[in-house]
Amino acid sequence: MYLDKTSIVIVDDHSIVIEGLKSLLDGDPLDVLGHFTSGNEACDFIERERPDLVLLDINLPDVSGIDLCRKIKAMAPETKVLVLSNHNERNIIMQTLQNGANGYMLKNISKQGLLQGISAVMAGEIHFCNEIGGIISKPTKYELGDPPYLTKREKQILRMVADGETTQEIASRLNVSPLTIETHRRNLHHKFQVKNVAELIMVANKHQLL
Amino acid sequence: MYLDKTSIVIVDDHSIVIEGLKSLLDGDPLDVLGHFTSGNEACDFIERERPDLVLLDINLPDVSGIDLCRKIKAMAPETKVLVLSNHNERNIIMQTLQNGANGYMLKNISKQGLLQGISAVMAGEIHFCNEIGGIISKPTKYELGDPPYLTKREKQILRMVADGETTQEIASRLNVSPLTIETHRRNLHHKFQVKNVAELIMVANKHQLL
DNA sequence: ATAACAATACCCGACCAGAGGTATTTTCGA
DNA sequence: TCGAAAATACCTCTGGTCGGGTATTGTTAT
CATH class of the missing domain: 1.10.10.10 (Winged helix-like DNA-binding domain superfamily/Winged helix DNA-binding domain)
Structure with a gap:
């Protein structure tokens, strides 16, 4: 592993999406170390390999991506987590951020948008794609707060x-x-x-x- | 275009998915002719190029994939349509079939599953991935029929x-x-x-x- | 033009939900 | 083991929902 390359792990339950990301990313300054379709496998690998960046989906078969994000941040705080999701609900976005995510982008992002997001996050910023920025800045009266705790x-x-x-x-x-x-x-x-x-x-x- | 290659068009509003499919498919006996993120662009191209197969998503920005499927079948009946979707609701699957789709697979399909599906459809079969087969065969009381007409x-x-x-x-x-x-x-x-x-x-x- | 459908309105009776209380027992983690 | 939280249970009263009818007026497509 070269020092000037950004090492990346991809976690998404759709192998098609993983392939797409790999083909979009695995190139010049980026290095896709591994990819997983379940949270628990990914967890072990990330703890061992300490990648620079994890591209994380919210919908996973075993654990919620939100929980996995918190776990990753606890295990490897220096690893950046960029969430890639289809959800544009305010409360879900907020939950990921409260659990340490460094950015949140919708999956309909372009290649340029994705690369911009990655470099922004690697530079230490908290980054969102445009739609998400809009959703965060205007909390309408129909938006949800935290879901209540239910017994x-x-x-x-x-x-x-x-x-x-x-x-x-x-x-x-x-x-x-x-x-x-x-x-x-x-x-x-x-x-x-x-x-x-x-x-x-x-x-x-x-x-x-x- | 060689006669022994299957020409494919991909329609999906997520460029990541398009990349994934391209990298999984564009090889030996398959040839990805074009890919589109909106239905109307795709429509024109398909009418001109008459591909052997269209991989179609249901959620498109401009038109519903179900409508697009019917359009394709009207324009180019010999073109096969394989729907790739996240929806596992019975009524949505049924609607696509009623509009001429030759198969329906969930997006969490593996590479092998995808290639199997494509060759099955190209061989003239109507093909489903395993989960979908199960959903079609057992209509539970919680499954939906057609939505009622409301005034x-x-x-x-x-x-x-x-x-x-x-x-x-x-x-x-x-x-x-x-x-x-x-x-x-x-x-x-x-x-x-x-x-x-x-x-x-x-x-x-x-x-x-x- | 006429049949079919949509929207309006009424009646009755039975039942269910909602808002406000208070109070006891069980469960479970610190 | 002890206290907090959860689950249980009761009371009253008001208002809302639900199921079964029937019937009149518009609209609209054939």
Whole structure:
């Protein structure tokens, strides 16, 4: 490995995307050390090889890319993490940044955009592609904050509500009092700050909890 | 162009994916004639060049890949269309087939899977990757049929319901009787075959109507 | 022009959800 | 082991939803 080359690891569950990135990147000042379709394999390799940069997808089969980002930063703080994702939701972008990502770009990026992003990140900047910059700077009233923390029981009941089950039906399926389910439902409404089921299901969907 | 080579056109809005496919495919018996990130450009090229095969994404910036598939088949019936998509919803797969696609594969396909698919399609078969085969063969009760036809008013009211507005609120905002809104809501339930709001919002979301 | 569909409106009864409380028992991590 | 959090349960009252009808007026495409 030459000192003047930037060593790169690619993590993406689509081998087509990995091929595309390799063919776009593996050249002059860049060196693709390895590529992985699952988070855990990638984790071991990154800990050993300490690459300069990880190109990371959010949707992985085993662990969330957001968690993997935090792990990488804990193991190898000097390794830069540039997230490449299809998600343009504000809360997902924010979560990656809070977990140490050095940049976030959408996958419909051009070759130039990608190379610019990589050099920006390697120069120590936090870098976004244009669309993402716009999303971060204008938090609209329809954008989401952090998803609320839900207990196991609440998640379970949320799913049953989403399946169209009534309070009574849920209660008898879980062998508890309907009054208990009503309490859980009220707590869900408070946590999501909504006032009825329709809104509840909408925001739970936006938070990808269903 | 040699007679023994299969000429291919790639249509995908992600240049990374295009690069990946090119590097995986452009070799021995295959020849990538061209690649496009928008449907209309691709359309003109395909009409002129009559490739043997089009690798087609469903999500395009200008037209739906489903519509483009029908167009291609109308212009050049001998050209095979192999859809490469991230969607695994039954109704989307079915729509592409009804519009003439010769195969459907998920983008997390391996190189071998991709080459197998291409040769199967070129041999005249209708080909699916394994996951898709499973989805087609077992239509579960959670799978979607065709989305129901909704009138303007119904779409409008559906959106207002999804925003958490009650029947009374909707009625006064639209200056009609609450009883009218109740009728519309009941019609929505019948069209979607659901029995309450929670289910309504869920299936409307699955149909991407919200 | 006429049939089909959309939008409007009404009735009734049964049931469910929502908002506000309070309180007990269980579970689980520090 | 002890305290916090989770899960359970109850109360009241108001309002909303849901299911089954029927019926009148517009619209619109054939």
